[in-house]
Amino acid sequence: MSILSAAEIISLQQIVQQAGQIGLSYFGKNVKNWQKSDNTPVSEADLKVNEFLEAQLKAFRPEFGWLSEETIDDLARQDKQYIWVIDPIDGTKAFIKGDAEWVVSVAIVKNNRPVAGVVYDPVAGLLYFAQTGQGAHIIEVKNGLFLPDAPLKTSIRSDVNNANLLAYKFHFDHMAERSGYVWPDMNYSNVNSMALRVALVAQGKFDAMVSFTQKSEWDIAAADIIIHEAGGRITDGYGNILTYNKTEPNLPHMVAAGGEFHRKIIQHTMNFNFLTDTKM
Numbered sequence: 001m002s003i004l005s006a007a008e009i010i011s012l013q014q015i016v017q018q019a020g021q022i023g024l025s026y027f028g029k030n031v032k033n034w035q036k037s038d039n040t041p042v043s044e045a046d047l048k049v050n051e052f053l054e055a056q057l058k059a060f061r062p063e064f065g066w067l068s069e070e071t072i073d074d075l076a077r078q079d080k081q082y083i084w085v086i087d088p089i090d091g092t093k094a095f096i097k098g099d100a101e102w103v104v105s106v107a108i109v110k111n112n113r114p115v116a117g118v119v120y121d122p123v124a125g126l127l128y129f130a131q132t133g134q135g136a137h138i139i140e141v142k143n144g145l146f147l148p149d150a151p152l153k154t155s156i157r158s159d160v161n162n163a164n165l166l167a168y169k170f171h172f173d174h175m176a177e178r179s180g181y182v183w184p185d186m187n188y189s190n191v192n193s194m195a196l197r198v199a200l201v202a203q204g205k206f207d208a209m210v211s212f213t214q215k216s217e218w219d220i221a222a223a224d225i226i227i228h229e230a231g232g233r234i235t236d237g238y239g240n241i242l243t244y245n246k247t248e249p250n251l252p253h254m255v256a257a258g259g260e261f262h263r264k265i266i267q268h269t270m271n272f273n274f275l276t277d278t279k280m
Contacts, residue, residue, distance in 0.1 A: 002131055003082070003108055003115050008060075010146075012106070013118060013127060015056045017141055020104045020122035023049050023089055027123070033096045041092045046070050049088035049104065057084050057106070064108070067249060069218045075247065083109050083245055085221040091193030100124070101192040103199070107221035112243040117222030119199045128152065128199045130229035136202055154232035154258035155207045160184045160265065166197045166209040175212065181271035198223035198256045202230035208257035208265050212237075212272075217249040223256075233262040237269040 004012060026045035033043035050070035058066065061084070065077030068086035077083045084106065089095050091102030100123035107117040119128040120141075127146075130136035136152035157163055161184050169188040176182055189206065191197055197209045198220065220234070221244055227234050234256035235241055242251055255265050 002134065003110065004131060009116075009129070009131065011060065012116075013129060013139070013146065015053070015060065016104050016106050016118040016120045017122075017127060017144075017146075019049050019053050019056075019088065019106075020120045021144075022052055023095070023102070023104060024122040027095060027102075028098050031096065033092075041096060042070065043089070043092060043096055045095065046089045046092055050086070053086055053088055053104075053106065057086070061108075065245070067218065067245065069216065073249070078245060078247070081110060082115075085109050085114070085218050085244060087195065087216075087218040090195045090219055091191070094192035099192065101196060103193050103196045105195040105218065105222040107225065107244075109221060109244045112245050113241075114221045114225040114244065117225040119195045119222050119226060121196060121199075128202065128223075128226050130226040132225065132229070134229065136226045136229035138203060152202045152226065152230040153204055154202055154227065154230050155204045155261065156258060157207045157261050158264070160186070160261075160268065162187060163207040163261070164189065166190055166200065166206045167211065171210075171212045175272045179272050181268075183268060194219040195223040198227050198234060201256050201258075202227040202232060207261060208255065209234075210237075210253075210255050210265065210269065212253050215251045215254070217244045217246070217251060220251055220254070227256050232256060232258045235262070235266070237266070237272065239263075239266045239270070 065080030065083035087105040094101035104120045107114045116131040125141045127139040137149040139149045140147040165186045172183045237253040
């Protein structure tokens with residue numbers, strides 16, 4: 001049985017879209033920002049979006065636990081069957097610089113795996129959504145109106161050579177130097193937001209995404225269910241499934257791609273000794 005009814009899906013999408021509009025009201029302006037204790041950036045917009053989401057989502061499902069990048073963690077969440085996993089602005093570095101590579105990311109996690117997720121790109125007006133067993137969909141939002149949704153499907157590419165990859169090329173060069181393993185020739189691009197990277201792979205805009213550095217659960221949870229429902233997979237670099245609602249909400253190196261292509265990418269990433277001690 002799905003966690004959300006059709007009407008509740010619409011309500012959740014509207015909440016996330018409204019959160020995106022709050023972020024958009026700060027975007028491109030001289031928004032106040034600073035470094036947190038973990039040396040990651042945060043802005044006034046992050047906190048305002050988080051405040052809105054926390055009020056709305058806790059009212060929507062008050063029985064759920066809560067994990068957000070911008071809220072002090074309460075480990076009582078681990079006693080809950082369901083939790084919200086939130087990144088109010090994924091891609092804060094880009095947001096502060098005025099680059100359109102940020103999204104709002106909201107997931108519902110049950111028993112350590114996401115069962116529903118919304119990733120909203122306010123600048124592009126595109127909302128990505130998935131719920132277990134119901135496929136993944138993309139919705140264009142114009143002037144606050146939700147246009148008819150379209151299904152998402154990952155790339156059907158099978159050849160790793162010249163594939164279109166979302167990743168930092170210098171990471172591959174560094175890993176090749178460390179391990180002696182030469183990566184196949186590919187075309188490299190990147191965006192700042194991890195959730196958006198995975199959503200773009202789910203959309204078939206890119207063939208795969210590879211990240212060598214540690215991320216957090218809120219970066220990936222919503223995009224995880226979206227790419228799975230789009231026919232793809234996201235795992236660590238050795239092919240292990242990602243799990244959520246852990247005591248330390250960190251995730252390792254990861255690979256996202258269409259199902260068969262994911263298997264081929266993993267055959268290559270397994271040759272690397274992964275670097276997980278930095279954030280990129």
